[in-house]
Amino acid sequence: MSNPRRAPLDGVRVLDLSRVLAGPFCTQTLADLGADVIKVERPGTGDDTRAWGPPYLKDAQGNDTSESAYYISTNRNKRSIAVDLATPEGSAIVRELASQCDVLLENFKVGGLKQYGLDYDSLKDEMPRLIYCSLTGFGQTGPFANRPGYDFMIQGMGGLMSITGERDGLPGAGPQKAGVAVTDVFTGLYGVIAILGALRERDHSGLGQYIDLALLDCHVAMLSNQNLNYMTSGQAPQRAGNAHQNVVPYQVFKTADGFMILAVGNDSQFRAFCKVAGQEQWANDERFAKNSVRIINRQVLVPLIEQIMLERKRDDWIAALEAVGVPCGPIQTIDQVFDHPQVKARELWQNIPHPLAGTSPTTANPIRFSATPVQYRRPAPMLGEHTEEILREFGLKKD
Incomplete structure (x- = not known):
């Protein structure tokens, strides 16, 4: 119909x-x-x-x-x-x-x-x-x-x-x-x-x-929040690699067998991460308990996390963190993207009939x-x- x-x-x-x-x-x-x-x-x-x-x-x-x-x-x-x-x-x-x-x-x-x-x-x-x-x-x-x-x-x-x-x-x-x-x-x-x-x-x-x-x-x-970072502070943001300017930890970490993204967006997620990592004391440390102080103490906290992340494989970390609601994920190549079950379910690869090619991908x-x-x-x-x-x-x- x-x-x-x-x-x-x-x-x-x-x-x-x-x-x-x-x-x-x-x-x-x-x-x-x-x-x-x-x-x-x-x-x-x-x-x-x-x-x-x-x-x-x-x-x-x-x-x-x-x-x-x-x-x-x-x-x-x-x-x-x-x-x-x-x-x-x-x-x-x-x-x-x-x-x-x-x-x-x-x-x-x-x-x-x-x-x-x-x-x-x-x-x-x-x-x-x-x-x-x-x-x-x-x-x-x-x-x-x-x-x-x-x-x-x-x-x-x-x-x-x-x-x-x-x-x-x-x-x-x-x-x-x-x-x-x-x-x-x-x-x-x-x-x-x-x-x-x-x-x-x-x-x-x-x-x-x-x-x-x-x-x-x-x-x-x-540029959104980066503009406001400058407008409100008078300090121009600098390159930070894969780290976030306003949230910690929110960057790429190396695991035992590859790289992954850890995207802790709030303090409750940080506490959940600490528990999975077996480092619950971090959540109670006055240097790390809140995002505002984690940013100040980024150079102390991030090396500690880097060391812990090396102890497990990427997929093990992702499974454990997803189970407690901590945002994380792999870094995929584009062929892996289109092979991902979520991308397939959402049908992000489409084909259109084409007079020369038979079908044209889009x-x-x-x-x-x-x-x-x-x-x-x-x-x-x-x-x-x-x-x-x-x-x-x-x-x-x-x-």
């Missing part, structure tokens, strides 16, 4: 003029929520990430296709139209598409679309209901507005690398970027939030608006609706796959 309820964004049309990661991640999430996302790409080359391989998706014969793993990670549930914005015909097509869409998202450099008449100021009077979202490195204002911005450099400029990596004076010390382009991902998610907010406001006012979203702004915002959207679950309707589109279909649908080409 079909579901009588519509997807949350069913009926919303999004014109996606973005490429690489932040913008496509944003529009993929909107598409997962039911929006019709039309991805506008350059003829011949398309989104830059199509060529960001190997690895590439393989066809039914096991040969590489033109679809890189990077590209397919952020473009499912979309349709692709190949249009050359640099031509009068191409810019006119995109303008007409915009006039029939609810949202336009772009990540061109500041002012980059003005020459084509596709900037917000050129569209807003003709299209008063259009929600127009610009993603740039530094935003539309300020002394850096015209500079390009990329995830890696923003991780450095924005402070994340100053608090990521091993502590100074230890082997391997130095700034370290995150293993995923977290600035792009967070900016994409902030983009989703902003667009949803603008759509909701339009329900009341009937009007669209402009959204100015910057990688640097989003990056600084996501990571499940983590949003779980009880009545309108996310549907994996389309694989990441091939370049220009839906050009003719979209042109006819929007009245731009007759059969």
